Amino acid sequence: MRRTLVAVHIVSAVGLIGADLALLALGVRGAAGAPPAEVYPAMSLIAGSLMLPLGLVALSTGLVLVRVTGVRLSTGWVAAKLAITTALAVALVLLIVPGLAAAAEAATGAGAAQPERSLAYAIAPAASATLLTSNVLLATFKPRRLSGILRSRRRSEPRLPSLEDAQQRGAAR
Numbered sequence: 001m002r003r004t005l006v007a008v009h010i011v012s013a014v015g016l017i018g019a020d021l022a023l024l025a026l027g028v029r030g031a032a033g034a035p036p037a038e039v040y041p042a043m044s045l046i047a048g049s050l051m052l053p054l055g056l057v058a059l060s061t062g063l064v065l066v067r068v069t070g071v072r073l074s075t076g077w078v079a080a081k082l083a084i085t086t087a088l089a090v091a092l093v094l095l096i097v098p099g100l101a102a103a104a105e106a107a108t109g110a111g112a113a114q115p116e117r118s119l120a121y122a123i124a125p126a127a128s129a130t131l132l133t134s135n136v137l138l139a140t141f142k143p144r145r146l147s148g149i150l151r152s153r154r155r156s157e158p159r160l161p162s163l164e165d166a167q168q169r170g171a172a173r
């Protein structure tokens with residue numbers, strides 16, 4: 001159960017970083033003067049259909065992992081990850097997804113003209129990629145004391161018999 005959760009958590013978190021980097025590549029093209037119709041509809045699709053669901057999965061599996069592993073929400077690295085991920089999710093829902101949807105509609109002639117924000121749409125994914133990378137670093141280099149607690153929990157989990165166990169049993173007979 002716990003390993004499955006960690007796997008889903010990592011896949012969604014890494015997918016989120018990948019989607020964010022795609023957004024950054026498109027945002028840089030937009031800021032460099034590419035035609036808006038080539039950039040903003042794709043950015044809008046990536047933000048709304050990939051980043052938003054992946055972010056929600058990373059956030060919810062992270063919270064379930066907090067329960068399953070017994071780590072406290074107040075522990076430094078957990079609280080920092082929660083704050084970063086929640087802030088990014090709020091920015092996505094309130095600013096990025098609606099802003100890019102309006103920019104996409106304006107670019108394809110389906111909506112009203114929008115204020116020029118091409119630089120902001122390049123800077124925002126660069127900032128979120130930095131924050132998401134910090135989340136990976138926080139998860140990987142967590143404080144030693146906490147890693148010790150998690151390791152001792154892992155050791156106490158039931159383990160499937162290995163080939164060595166079977167060989168030792170054979171030798172004992």
Ligand code: HEM
Binds near residue numbers: 009010058135150
């Ligand atoms: C999108 C943001 C996030 C990223 C990129 C991320 C990344 C990761 C990675 C790479 C791991 C695996 C680390 C390892 O096995 O050593 C992990 C595990 C974990 N994450 Fe996240 N995470 C994110 C959000 C969250 C949130 C919001 C929480 C909870 C508040 C959270 C809590 C945890 C916990 C409890 C583990 C398990 C630690 C363990 O078993 O050693 N994560 N995360």
